[in-house]
């Protein structure tokens with residue numbers, strides 16, 4: 001399929017690289033593509049960034065039939081632009097699609113389109129240390145119909161946002177509040193899919209955590225409220241007695257690409273890795289016995305996010321010295337070095353954006 005290119009006649013002013021936040025600014029162009037049952041995915045185009053006009057009865061606005069991805073493009077010191085494991089994002093987009101009855105996309109084509117879009121807006125990939133261009137592919141249901149059923153028509157779009165360093169002043173450990181009342185996702189539900197419903201479900205619990213003075217909420221399983229699942233919108237990992245422990249992908253947890261990268265590195269470094277169910281009681285006991293060394297979250301935005309405190313019922317536990325653990329630091333360094341081209345990529349994770 002051809003991608004039609006319409007360039008903006010009014011390019012925006014580029015932001016100051018040293019003052020970027022997250023997700024507030026968008027580039028000059030976007031990618032759009034439509035689906036209907038007769039033509040399948042069609043009308044692929046890169047065009048000026050613009051609002052999407054919607055009939056108020058559009059299905060996605062009412063029933064949330066939508067999916068998205070999040071990845072980043074990095075500029076190396078040599079000025080090259082590259083992506084980190086984007087094929088994994090495309091594969092996950094299709095798994096999410098299946099979970100909410102959205103038609104399959106051609107992964108290779110959407111990755112090609114994504115690279116083409118970044119290439120058109122390449123001057124927007126920031127240069128300041130640890131900055132990047134965040135890439136947000138999204139698919140939404142477009143039928144104008146208030147009945148509940150999978151939509152017949154869809155829009156796939158990709159937007160780009162230059163983002164600042166996640167840790168401009170060095171690591172900033174987060175404090176987490178364990179909820180045994182609120183639930184993010186249940187097995188058999190949508191927990192494995194990157195879909196807005198999971199985010200809507202997480203907002204209230206996150207607000208309660210904030211009101212209690214904590215940065216993030218730690219989600220337990222929906223049935224017994226004992227097994228650890230995720231932290232905020234990140235996967236979670238523990239270092240217990242020298243081993244890396246993380247909950248298995250049991251159906252209610254998002255299969256994070258950063259999580260997989262951390263586990264892959266750990267195995268390469270001969271660190272014992274266990275993907276196994278872990279209860280909040282076990283974490284508390286490991287801390288009491290002096291075996292709990294580190295806790296950190298993993299996700300594309302922060303790469304790793306060290307946890308300094310964890311509150312559960314009436315107990316507040318301090319992890320290590322409340323600073324950044326050596327393994328969290330090592331994973332962060334190794335992954336960002338590969339992303340920014342400062343280190344060799346022995347895993348084939350880097351995909352260059354061929355700039356036109």
Ligand SMILES: *Cc1c(COP(=O)(O)O)cnc(C)c1O
Pocket residue numbers: 070194198230232233234235254255256257258259298299300301
């Ligand atoms: C996106 C996401 C993650 C992290 O996935 P990455 O691929 O590492 O960015 C973890 N949990 C949830 C709920 C997510 O939506």
